[in-house]
Amino acid sequence: MENNNQTSTDFFLSGLFPPSRIGLFFFILIVLIFLMALFGNLSMIILILLDTHLHTPMYFLLSQLSLMDLNYISTIAPKMAFDYLFGNKTISFIGCGVQSFFFLTLAGGEGLLLASMAYDRYVAICSPLHYPIRMSKRICALMIIGSWLMGSINSCAHTVYALHIPYCQSRTINHFFCDVPAMLTLACMDTWVYEYTVFVSTTLLIVFPFIGIASSYGRVLFAICRMQSTEGRKKSYSTCSTHLTVVTFYYAPFAYTYLRPRSLRSPTEDKVLAVFYTILTPMLNPIIYSLRNKEVMGALKRVIQRMCSVKM
Numbered sequence: 001m002e003n004n005n006q007t008s009t010d011f012f013l014s015g016l017f018p019p020s021r022i023g024l025f026f027f028i029l030i031v032l033i034f035l036m037a038l039f040g041n042l043s044m045i046i047l048i049l050l051d052t053h054l055h056t057p058m059y060f061l062l063s064q065l066s067l068m069d070l071n072y073i074s075t076i077a078p079k080m081a082f083d084y085l086f087g088n089k090t091i092s093f094i095g096c097g098v099q100s101f102f103f104l105t106l107a108g109g110e111g112l113l114l115a116s117m118a119y120d121r122y123v124a125i126c127s128p129l130h131y132p133i134r135m136s137k138r139i140c141a142l143m144i145i146g147s148w149l150m151g152s153i154n155s156c157a158h159t160v161y162a163l164h165i166p167y168c169q170s171r172t173i174n175h176f177f178c179d180v181p182a183m184l185t186l187a188c189m190d191t192w193v194y195e196y197t198v199f200v201s202t203t204l205l206i207v208f209p210f211i212g213i214a215s216s217y218g219r220v221l222f223a224i225c226r227m228q229s230t231e232g233r234k235k236s237y238s239t240c241s242t243h244l245t246v247v248t249f250y251y252a253p254f255a256y257t258y259l260r261p262r263s264l265r266s267p268t269e270d271k272v273l274a275v276f277y278t279i280l281t282p283m284l285n286p287i288i289y290s291l292r293n294k295e296v297m298g299a300l301k302r303v304i305q306r307m308c309s310v311k312m
Contacts, residue, residue, distance in 0.1 A: 009093040011183070016176035016271055017084055027084050033283045034077040040286030041066040044296075051299035057140040058124070061117045062289060064144050068113065069282035072106040075099060076177045076278045083176075093163070096178040101159040103177065107254070107277070108205040109151030114247055115209035116143040121243060122216040126223045154201050161194055174267040175274070181258070182270065195262060202258040210251045217244060242288055250281045 016030075017023035044066040048054045079099065083089040091099070123134045162180045166188045175182040181198060184191045253273040257265075290296045 010090045010171065011093065011096050011178065012172045013083060013089045013091060013176060013178075014172060014174045014267075015083055015089055016080060016275070023084075027081070030077065030279060031081060033279055034073060034081070037069065037073045037279075037283035037286075040290070041070040041282065044286045044290065045070070047296070047299055047303060050303050053302075054295065054299050057135045057137070058117070058120050059295075060140055061113065061120060061144065064147075065110065065113055065117070066286060068106050068110045069285050071102065072110065073279060073282040075102045075106065080176050091178065096173075096183070097159050097163045100162060100178040100180055100183070101155050103278075104155035104158055104180070105148075105151045107151070108154045108201070109147045110250065111205045111209050111254075112147040112150055113144070114243075114250065115212050116147060117243060118213040118216050118247070119143075122220055125220050150205070154205060158197070158201070161197075165189060165191070176271060177274075177278070179270070179274070181262070181265075182267070185262070198258055202255065206251055206255050206258070210247070210255070213247055242293065245288055246281070246285055249284060250277055253277050 017027045045063050048059045048063040048066075076099075079091070120135055120140075123131050127134065158180050162183055165184070167183075167186050168188045170186060173179070173182050173186070181195075184194060253276040257270055257273045290300070
């Protein structure tokens with residue numbers, strides 16, 4: 001057996017890639033996506049920090065999204081790559097808890113942060129005169145702190161529960177990271193209470209924010225249609241469509257995975273869906289926000305010009 005060398009406290013991750021040429025191809029692809037995500041999100045953070053034109057609530061929230069995505073993919077991808085390269089797919093009991101804690105913190109925090117970004121666009125387009133008051137620096141900071149704090153509290157509750165239940169002899173987690181629902185399939189007790197809490201927390205941190213985003217953008221699109229300025233309509237529509245693309249890539253697979261009962265879940269399907277919200281979304285966010293945003297591209301040109309003038 002592949003897990004014969006496990007200790008009694010270790011878990012064994014089945015991984016994502018099969019030991020074949022196809023598996024090697026997907027491994028290389030994931031590594032490239034990981035590097036793109038690191039470069040893209042780090043660039044967004046530095047760019048927003050350096051360019052004063054981007055020192056607004058919208059881009060402050062975007063910098064936090066990049067920070068979350070940077071940590072998000074770094075929590076999952078390096079361990080997965082290490083396991084594939086060295087063939088050692090074990091992870092310690094504590095290491096599994098740490099990975100699970102950071103994953104759940106960032107997942108919940110990002111869901112709430114995306115809702116905050118939608119509210120920012122709603123106020124900017126539907127109530128522009130009240131924007132300085134309703135999206136002040138203080139309110140923006142509270143939104144960010146609240147996103148991190150709520151994500152941490154939710155994560156702590158789930159992780160502590162997962163680390164304090166008895167596990168059976170088989171300790172092979174059929175996933176490529178320590179996903180708590182996948183861990184609980186190995187439990188030596190009935191976990192229906194926990195499955196209910198997963199449904200509740202997913203509803204609170206994912207479903208409700210998504211409903212809020214959908215309803216706010218409904219009003220935003222109505223307001224855009226009433227705009228007299230063609231340029232204003234194009235800019236506002238581009239910003240909203242960009243955010244909706246990000247939201248769809250993140251919320252849809254996440255909600256579909258965690259709202260289903262265990263009897264309807266498939267480990268293979270869960271792995272494929274997890275790739276979307278753990279690996280693809282952190283890579284796509286900076287690309288979508290930079291390529292479809294004239295202000296970001298303008299800031300990039302200004303920073304490059306300043307760097308070139310300093311060297312000269």
